[in-house]
Amino acid sequence: xxxxxxxxxxxxxxxxxxxxxxxxxxxxxxxxxxxxxxxxxxxxxxxxxxxxxxxxxxxxxxxxxxxxxxxxxxxxxxxxxxxxxxxxxxxxxxxxxxxxxxxxxxxxxxxxxxxxxxxxxxxxxxxxxxxxxxxxxxxxxxxxxxxxxxxxxxxxxxxxxxxxxxxxxxxxxxxxxxxxxxxxxxxxxxxxxxxxxxxxxxxxxxxxxxxxxxxxxxxxxxxxxxxxxxxxxxxxxxxxxxxxxxxxxxxx
Amino acid sequence: xxxxxxxxxxxxxxxxxxxxxxxxxxxxxxxxxxxxxxxxxxxxxxxxxxxxxxxxxxxxxxxxxxxxxxxxxxxxxxxxxxxxxxxxxxxxxxxxxxxxxxxxxxxxxxxxxxxxxxxxxxxxxxxxxxxxxxxxxxxxxxxxxxxxxxxxxxxxxxxxxxxxxxxxxxxxxxxxxxxxxxxxxxxxxxxxxxxxxxxxxxxxxxxxxxxxxxxxxxxxxxxxxxxxxxxxxxxxxxxxxxxxxxxxxxxxxxxxxxxxx
Ligand SMILES: Nc1ncnc2c1ncn2[C@@H]1O[C@H](COP(=O)(O)OP(=O)(O)O)[C@@H](O)[C@H]1O
Ligand SMILES: [Mg+2]
Numbered sequence: 001x002x003x004x005x006x007x008x009x010x011x012x013x014x015x016x017x018x019x020x021x022x023x024x025x026x027x028x029x030x031x032x033x034x035x036x037x038x039x040x041x042x043x044x045x046x047x048x049x050x051x052x053x054x055x056x057x058x059x060x061x062x063x064x065x066x067x068x069x070x071x072x073x074x075x076x077x078x079x080x081x082x083x084x085x086x087x088x089x090x091x092x093x094x095x096x097x098x099x100x101x102x103x104x105x106x107x108x109x110x111x112x113x114x115x116x117x118x119x120x121x122x123x124x125x126x127x128x129x130x131x132x133x134x135x136x137x138x139x140x141x142x143x144x145x146x147x148x149x150x151x152x153x154x155x156x157x158x159x160x161x162x163x164x165x166x167x168x169x170x171x172x173x174x175x176x177x178x179x180x181x182x183x184x185x186x187x188x189x190x191x192x193x194x195x196x197x198x199x200x201x202x203x204x205x206x207x208x209x210x211x212x213x214x215x216x217x218x219x220x221x222x223x224x225x226x227x228x229x230x231x232x233x234x235x236x237x238x239x240x241x242x243x244x245x246x247x248x249x250x251x252x
Numbered sequence: 253x254x255x256x257x258x259x260x261x262x263x264x265x266x267x268x269x270x271x272x273x274x275x276x277x278x279x280x281x282x283x284x285x286x287x288x289x290x291x292x293x294x295x296x297x298x299x300x301x302x303x304x305x306x307x308x309x310x311x312x313x314x315x316x317x318x319x320x321x322x323x324x325x326x327x328x329x330x331x332x333x334x335x336x337x338x339x340x341x342x343x344x345x346x347x348x349x350x351x352x353x354x355x356x357x358x359x360x361x362x363x364x365x366x367x368x369x370x371x372x373x374x375x376x377x378x379x380x381x382x383x384x385x386x387x388x389x390x391x392x393x394x395x396x397x398x399x400x401x402x403x404x405x406x407x408x409x410x411x412x413x414x415x416x417x418x419x420x421x422x423x424x425x426x427x428x429x430x431x432x433x434x435x436x437x438x439x440x441x442x443x444x445x446x447x448x449x450x451x452x453x454x455x456x457x458x459x460x461x462x463x464x465x466x467x468x469x470x471x472x473x474x475x476x477x478x479x480x481x482x483x484x485x486x487x488x489x490x491x492x493x494x495x496x497x498x499x500x501x502x503x504x505x506x507x508x509x510x511x512x513x
Contacts, residue, residue, distance in 0.1 A: 145341060146347065149339075149347075152335075152337045153362035153363075154333055167347070
């Protein structure tokens with residue numbers, strides 16, 4: 001992603017307008033001028049509450065992503081490479097998939113109680129799907145000739161997965177993880193807003209309930225920054241890791 | 253005399269009444285064919301007549317719907333490591349994320365060559381196919397001819413008793429094709445491998461083969477069998493000017509022309 005200086009013109013104008021608008025409208029419970037948001041942001045950063053909440057959210061998001069990603073990867077490889085198994089599982093998966101992850105929250109709450117485990121379980125469920133579906137299609141899309149090469153050499157199933165299927169599908173599998181990481185963050189914050197009293201989502205809710213719009217908006221801003229930074233990091237990693245492989249994969 | 257009949261009497265690959273249908277369409281019908289140990293048999297025929305299908309059945313990648321193929325007396329139930337396949341589309345058959353050495357290594361890993369011995373074997377194999385200084389190149393950095401040489405090196409790493417080649421040089425320019433024909437014949441002579449060679453180039457079939465089998469289309473069946481008694485080693489100029497070569501060429505052309513009608 002390359003940023004042009006001109007890309008900042010619009011946001012800066014909007015911020016100035018917001019400042020003028022918010023000051024003209026007088027005190028409010030829902031909006032605050034950007035200057036006050038900035039002060040609240042620095043305050044929350046200084047007293048450590050924002051960083052603590054960030055740690056909790058990211059720990060849950062990545063914990064869930066690790067579990068869900070591992071499950072999705074294993075199932076995706078299995079289903080993508082064993083056609084019979086895929087047909088067997090298809091209906092079952094299509095029945096489970098439409099259940100929104102947030103709808104699992106009450107069930108998970110009864111089973112697990114409040115805390116990290118609740119959030120990790122739901123994030124894991126949510127991030128399993130993109131990894132599973134994209135890995136399955138990446139694996140099913142591996143050049144058939146390479147599969148025949150593996151057959152001709154009589155590679156065992158584990159060797160076929162390790163030497164042919166995963167390397168061939170790796171660039172697309174990484175894209176799956178990149179998308180799932182974005183999902184994981186969104187789901188973690190959603191669960192925190194809906195029921196789980198920790199992390200950035202809970203911080204946002206608490207600030208709103210305490211009638212501190214400037215702090216609420218500071219949290220919102222920060223969540224945006226964290227998501228943006230995460231995506232940039234992953235795009236960068238993708239280019240570094242798969243620059244060559246992605247290129248080769250495109251040409252073939 | 254060619255070496256096929258020198259070691260006569262022993263069929264390495266035997267097609268017996270092989271039929272193949274895809275859904276309701278008959279692709280191959282009653283193919284009976286014996287390939288002797290050390291023999292180079294070429295399969296020609298109009299496009300779509302079932303040459304690739306016949307070769308895939310011989311490799312065990314595809315099961316016939318009727319009849320069977322035996323290798324060394326035993327029925328073929330699946331691919332075997334001592335039968336190597338050279339695919340026409342070398343670009344798709346090589347692992348783009350592995351170097352030339354890594355691609356050869358794949359076959360060594362499959363046959364269980366100890367790690368310590370692999371480097372020396374890889375060097376020897378790459379030298380054998382004329383790629384001694386390209387071990388660290390990726391397939392995408394190599395020309396078509398080099399990529400096909402690399403695929404052949406990987407096949408030789410399996411130490412195959414038989415090489416199955418599906419239009420291996422069809423995508424290469426004329427000069428490279430002739431070079432590779434001679435290199436292939438040289439390699440086959442030193443290893444004594446049996447070869448089933450599919451091509452649409454009739455002159456190539458006569459040039460490399462001990463025997464040329466012509467298929468008739470719809471459904472694919474054997475229409476002609478020509479014994480090639482040209483002296484070996486073959487020579488790109490002398491062999492192709494040999495009156496016997498010209499006679500065989502005419503006979504094969506006439507067969508193909510009538511087959512395409
Ligand atoms: N997997 C398949 N399913 C259905 N038909 C096929 C399949 N593979 C090949 N065919 C058909 O079988 C016939 C023979 O194909 P092939 O053996 O590739 O011919 P050749 O190699 O002689 O050009 C063709 O008509 C082709 O359309
Ligand atoms: Mg073909």
